[in-house]
Amino acid sequence: MITRIQRDHGRFQQIVRGMIRKDLRKYITRGEMFGKKGKDLVSIPLPQIDIPRFRFGKNQGGAGQGEGEPGDSLGGQPQPGQGPGAGEDEGQHVLEAELTLEELAQILGEELELPNIQPRGKKVVASLKDRYTNVRHVGPESLRHFKRTYIKALRRQLAAGEYAPGDPLVLPIREDKMYRSWQTMEVPESNAVIIYMMDVSGSMGDEQKEIVRTEAFWIDTWLQHQYKKLVTRYIIHDAAARLVDAETFFKTRESGGTAISSAYRLARELIGREYSPSDWNIYLFHFSDGDNLSSDNEVSLSLLKDDLVPAANLFAYGQVKSLYGSGEFKNYLDEKLHCENLITAEINSREEILDCIKAFLGKGK
Amino acid sequence: MNLPSQLDLEKERIKGFAADYGLEPFDTVFEIVDCDQLNMIAAYGGFPTRYPHWRFGMEYEHLRKTYTYGLGKIYELVINNDPCYAYLLKSNSLLDQKLVICHVYGHSDFFRNNLWFADTNRKMIDEMANHGARVRSYVKRHGRDAVEDFVDRCLSLDNLIDRHAPFIKRCDRAEAPLAEPEEPRRAEVRRIKSKDYMDAYINPPEFLARQKKRGEEGLKRARNFPSEPQADVLLFLMEHAPLERWQRDILSIIREEAYYFLPQGMTKIMNEGWASYWHSRLMTERAAGADEIVDYADHHSGTMAVQPGRINPYKLGLELFRDIEERWDKGRFGPEWEDCQSDAERRSWDKGTGQGREKVFQVRKIYNDLTFIDEFLTPDFCRRHRLFSFHYDKRAEEYKIESRAFRKIKRRLLASLTNCSQPIIRIVDGNFSNRGELYLAHQYEGTEIEIAKARETLASLHAVWGRPVHIETVVEGKGRVYSFDGQEHKETERKLESAEAAVSDADGEDDED
Numbered sequence: 085m086i087t088r089i090q091r092d093h094g095r096f097q098q099i100v101r102g103m104i105r106k107d108l109r110k111y112i113t114r115g116e117m118f119g120k121k122g123k124d125l126v127s128i129p130l131p132q133i134d135i136p137r138f139r140f141g142k143n144q145g146g147a148g149q150g151e152g153e154p155g156d157s158l159g160g161q162p163q164p165g166q167g168p169g170a171g172e173d174e175g176q177h178v179l180e181a182e183l184t185l186e187e188l189a190q191i192l193g194e195e196l197e198l199p200n201i202q203p204r205g206k207k208v209v210a211s212l213k214d215r216y217t218n219v220r221h222v223g224p225e226s227l228r229h230f231k232r233t234y235i236k237a238l239r240r241q242l243a244a245g246e247y248a249p250g251d252p253l254v255l256p257i258r259e260d261k262m263y264r265s266w267q268t269m270e271v272p273e274s275n276a277v278i279i280y281m282m283d284v285s286g287s288m289g290d291e292q293k294e295i296v297r298t299e300a301f302w303i304d305t306w307l308q309h310q311y312k313k314l315v316t317r318y319i320i321h322d323a324a325a326r327l328v329d330a331e332t333f334f335k336t337r338e339s340g341g342t343a344i345s346s347a348y349r350l351a352r353e354l355i356g357r358e359y360s361p362s363d364w365n366i367y368l369f370h371f372s373d374g375d376n377l378s379s380d381n382e383v384s385l386s387l388l389k390d391d392l393v394p395a396a397n398l399f400a401y402g403q404v405k406s407l408y409g410s411g412e413f414k415n416y417l418d419e420k421l422h423c424e425n426l427i428t429a430e431i432n433s434r435e436e437i438l439d440c441i442k443a444f445l446g447k448g449k
Numbered sequence: 450m451n452l453p454s455q456l457d458l459e460k461e462r463i464k465g466f467a468a469d470y471g472l473e474p475f476d477t478v479f480e481i482v483d484c485d486q487l488n489m490i491a492a493y494g495g496f497p498t499r500y501p502h503w504r505f506g507m508e509y510e511h512l513r514k515t516y517t518y519g520l521g522k523i524y525e526l527v528i529n530n531d532p533c534y535a536y537l538l539k540s541n542s543l544l545d546q547k548l549v550i551c552h553v554y555g556h557s558d559f560f561r562n563n564l565w566f567a568d569t570n571r572k573m574i575d576e577m578a579n580h581g582a583r584v585r586s587y588v589k590r591h592g593r594d595a596v597e598d599f600v601d602r603c604l605s606l607d608n609l610i611d612r613h614a615p616f617i618k619r620c621d622r623a624e625a626p627l628a629e630p631e632e633p634r635r636a637e638v639r640r641i642k643s644k645d646y647m648d649a650y651i652n653p654p655e656f657l658a659r660q661k662k663r664g665e666e667g668l669k670r671a672r673n674f675p676s677e678p679q680a681d682v683l684l685f686l687m688e689h690a691p692l693e694r695w696q697r698d699i700l701s702i703i704r705e706e707a708y709y710f711l712p713q714g715m716t717k718i719m720n721e722g723w724a725s726y727w728h729s730r731l732m733t734e735r736a737a738g739a740d741e742i743v744d745y746a747d748h749h750s751g752t753m754a755v756q757p758g759r760i761n762p763y764k765l766g767l768e769l770f771r772d773i774e775e776r777w778d779k780g781r782f783g784p785e786w787e788d789c790q791s792d793a794e795r796r797s798w799d800k801g802t803g804q805g806r807e808k809v810f811q812v813r814k815i816y817n818d819l820t821f822i823d824e825f826l827t828p829d830f831c832r833r834h835r836l837f838s839f840h841y842d843k844r845a846e847e848y849k850i851e852s853r854a855f856r857k858i859k860r861r862l863l864a865s866l867t868n869c870s871q872p873i874i875r876i877v878d879g880n881f882s883n884r885g886e887l888y889l890a891h892q893y894e895g896t897e898i899e900i901a902k903a904r905e906t907l908a909s910l911h912a913v914w915g916r917p918v919h920i921e922t923v924v925e926g927k928g929r930v931y932s933f934d935g936q937e938h939k940e941t942e943r944k945l946e947s948a949e950a951a952v953s954d955a956d957g958e959d960d961e962d
Binding site for chain 2: 132136137147151156
């Protein structure tokens with residue numbers, strides 16, 4: 085039976101997906117909840133439709149409780165004088181949820197409706213793994229299955245008429261005891277490598293890097309969910325390219341010109357040396373503001389066409405909007421190169437990160 | 450589902466304890482539900498039989514996600530109704546259930562005895578089911594999209610109610626004369642009969658001028674429609690907007706529910722404070738066993754936790770009630786106490802008046818959050834609980850701590866409670882420009898309304914009223930009128946009235962303490 089709430093919930097989801105009541109679309113806000121992953125807070129998307137009302141703007145003050153000196157920032161966004169609204173009485177404990185990467189990836193997949201990735205070709209290695217999914221009658225006490233044992237004992241006592249509800253003592257005997265046991269399974273395993281390339285020339289500012297960092301985090305999360313073994317490598321480039329570690333990748337700021345081909349050449353070298361396409365699923369992500377040396381475009385294109393795109397599962401080019409970038413490299417690529425596993429996307433602001441991830445990973449490559 | 454026998458036993462015990470302490474709760478029905486059911490009921494604001502609407506689905510998704518990812522769960526849910534309904538979460542431990550039962554009896558007592566709840570419908574569960582059936586029948590007849598669209602329009606306006614209306618019977622509608630007076634009244638001034646030489650004394654000219662002016666104003670008011678600015682916009686629309694019968698009914702449903710939930714919004718701090726005060730007393734003094742007390746303390750402190758920089762109504766209310774009890778027990782009130790300047794004397798002040806219990810019961814009866822804070826927040830209390838006031842720093846684009854001065858904290862707190870933190874908006878003219886246009890005025894008190902939202906809301910208002918609509922307000926110290934005629938939005942300037950100008954001047958100043 086479909087309950088009332090399911091019907092209302094279904095209706096809400098249809099509105100959010102833009103299937104009905106299109107006039108409400110403009111009121112949809114991307115709310116979020118916060119979960120915690122290690123040191124980072126991650127947000128869980130929570131679409132909301134905000135019915136407009138006459139209400140106060142941001143300049144409202146309020147009162148709070150806690151430490152701090154006048155002039156200190158409160159951080160975050162306290163909701164001043166939040167009207168309790170439709171005031172049902174409910175007490176909520178607000179905590180920060182500790183999420184596993186697995187859960188995060190599920191949230192991401194659910195929200196963006198991402199398809200699962202089909203690993204390529206023959207690079208599937210079966211490995212054996214023991215999992216504790218069975219029960220049996222014998223085993224070490226340390227593996228005793230408490231619940232099953234309890235239920236069996238209870239059932240026996242009820243049947244025998246020994247159970248007294250006033251004094252609910254349940255004593256398991258030897259026949260009641262159940263133990264956890266393992267099953268050996270074959271787990272297919274495939275390997276993947278992500279190579280991130282980023283333009284760090286003078287025109288890429290902190291804001292742009294933050295966008296790349298956020299995006300890389302989510303891409304990592306998703307691919308880790310899909311592959312057992314995931315290796316991540318980082319390349320930065322301006323006019324010349326370097327192989328670096330993650331920290332340098334996100335922090336470096338160089339100046340100078342841009343030659344995208346330098347990064348592509350280095351990526352090609354890296355793949356040739358360490359990640360043979362026949363053994364690895366290769367993901368290439370390149371972020372730039374699209375401002376390339378015009379004489380370099382052709383070289384870059386041929387590198388892509390002949391080497392990188394054929395070798396990779398996916399080559400994604402994300403163009404981050406910056407103050408100075410001309411942003412013409414994306415147009416150039418779109419015009420010259422049409423491949424199923426080459427995806428380009430523009431990211432103009434933080435809000436577009438999710439759309440961009442969906443564009444990159446939405447094909448299930 | 451019936452309560453398991455052990456829980457039922459506990460419930461009866463706690464009910465007895467509550468009665469011993471003088472609480473007078475409604476009969477309270479406890480139902481055990483699982484988490485999904487509780488989320489569902491909470492999404493419907495406690496009423497599983499409500500009319501169909503997507504926003505309940507939205508709320509449900511929110512609650513479900515919050516629960517699934519371990520970010521929070523609903524502890525208690527209690528409905529103001531006679532009998533009172535409360536829901537207990539199946540998966541909670543016995544201790545938690547006892548805590549919640551104690552808390553619920555606190556709420557139930559508050560619902561029954563607080564003055565501001567006196568006019569609420571105590572058969573609301575039936576009434577809500579009734580609303581549900583009516584809306585469902587309209588959906589069948591007029592189609593889902595049409596009904597839902599109209600509900601959305603009404604919801605967009607549902608904060609435009611008169612928050613004092615349930616208590617001020619200003620005009621008795623049945624007695625209001627229906628027919629217009631035959632002849633338009635003229636602004637005449639009655640002179641007192643007098644001899645010529647006395648006339649200047651008995652009817653002084655300046656008095657006559659004043660009378661005449663007042664008469665003219667009164668006449669103008671009588672011609673006005675509505676005659677006084679009306680805060681109950683929903684009522685005005687119900688009575689005067691060109692609506693179909695079903696639309697009028699939906700509007701009345703939305704309005705009735707808004708008024709039903711209003712007292713809960715007006716007494717959030719007190720209601721939660723009162724319930725917390727009693728769960729803590731009942732649990733620690735009577736209900737909890739010695740083996741449970743540590744776990745109880747853990748859960749209690751979780752509910753009372755203050756996120757840095759926020760106000761937790763549970764905590765604030767509980768502490769204020771305790772403070773009041775102590776002050777009236779020790780006689781720390783009245784002029785003598787107020788005048789006492791010596792710190793040492795104040796600290797050891799104890800007249801042994803012992804009126805604490807009596808006082809808190811009186812407070813729970815006749816106060817609401819606004820008057821509660823106004824009367825009982827003291828500088829000592831603010832210092833002890835590290836309260837501060839904050840404001841929005843436009844330059845830094847963030848909220849900053851403003852001050853720890855008592856007056857500022859109190860003013861901010863009161864401001865955030867005034868009118869339930871909603872802008873005060875009234876209908877000034879229902880026949881603006883003599884063209885049947887609707888003219889609203891926002892009473893500016895130093896906080897601007899959000900313009901983008903206001904425009905959208907005007908569109909909703911226009912959809913109901915059917916003629917152009919306007920709202921006047923103040924933005925950045927300047928008078929503004931925003932209008933919508935069904936096609937386009939307009940913005941015009943207007944001169945500030947003196948009272949408004951004073952407010953926007955005072956806003957810039959930083960007054961000393």
